[in-house]
Amino acid sequence: xxxxxxxxxxxxxxxxPYAAAVLRALLDAGESVDLVVSRASRLTLLDETxxxxxxxHWQSDLREWLSLGADGKPDTFSVDIDAVRHWSxxxxxxxPSSGSYPTKGMLIVPASTASVAGVALGLSKDLLQRxxxxxxxxxxxxxxxxxxxxxxxxxxxxxxxxxxxxxxVVPASPAFYAGxxxxxxLVDFVAGRVLDAAGVPHRLYRRWQGELGxxxxxxx
Numbered sequence: 001x002x003x004x005x006x007x008x009x010x011x012x013x014x015x016x017p018y019a020a021a022v023l024r025a026l027l028d029a030g031e032s033v034d035l036v037v038s039r040a041s042r043l044t045l046l047d048e049t050x051x052x053x054x055x056x057h058w059q060s061d062l063r064e065w066l067s068l069g070a071d072g073k074p075d076t077f078s079v080d081i082d083a084v085r086h087w088s089x090x091x092x093x094x095x096p097s098s099g100s101y102p103t104k105g106m107l108i109v110p111a112s113t114a115s116v117a118g119v120a121l122g123l124s125k126d127l128l129q130r131x132x133x134x135x136x137x138x139x140x141x142x143x144x145x146x147x148x149x150x151x152x153x154x155x156x157x158x159x160x161x162x163x164x165x166x167x168x169v170v171p172a173s174p175a176f177y178a179g180x181x182x183x184x185x186l187v188d189f190v191a192g193r194v195l196d197a198a199g200v201p202h203r204l205y206r207r208w209q210g211e212l213g214x215x216x217x218x219x220x
Contacts, residue, residue, distance in 0.1 A: 005032035005034040031200060036128045089126045109191075120159075120161040143197045174189045188205055
């Protein structure tokens with residue numbers, strides 16, 4: 001069978017644990033991944049995790065990143081990254097820059113307001129924006145996990161433009177009905193909703209069953 005990956009674009013917004021959770025879940029589901037880590041997101045990743053993501057050492061850096069729990073604890077997860085292909089954000093000749101390159105769609109997680117604006121305006125200043133534009137023009141799924149707050153009118157208009165173009169906007173807003181007891185639970189809820197929008201099966205959070213009190217935690 002030909003390799004048909006999901007593109008995962010990581011922009012510079014805070015929220016690198018969301019991206020890590022999405023990547024782990026895609027790989028757990030047996031999906032192939034084409035990864036684009038923007039230059040701005042590398043600064044965020046360094047700030048949030050202490051990890052320097054380098055093109056020349058992307059495999060070791062990615063393993064270290066995906067092994068972290070949302071609380072920063074190392075070796076929380078064990079992940080096989082053989083199904084990941086990495087593309088430099090400056091490589092505008094990369095596979096995902098062309099509509100003839102087969103993909104299932106693209107997930108931008110987290111999505112900064114700058115990346116939202118770039119995609120909504122049809123810019124291609126880097127591979128992340130170009131791949132998103134290609135995803136839209138080829139009528140493939142584009143999931144945008146916008147994380148920044150507050151959102152001004154300009155950004156809201158950009159999000160409406162993306163919605164009109166066929167993208168799905170998934171705000172990184174964790175819910176509490178799933179019975180979260182740890183920061184990882186909140187991160188996994190958002191990652192799970194991103195994967196729900198993409199149609200990828202997962203077990204990242206407890207789904208609503210129509211019964212009140214299922215997420216409550218009581219002492220004794």
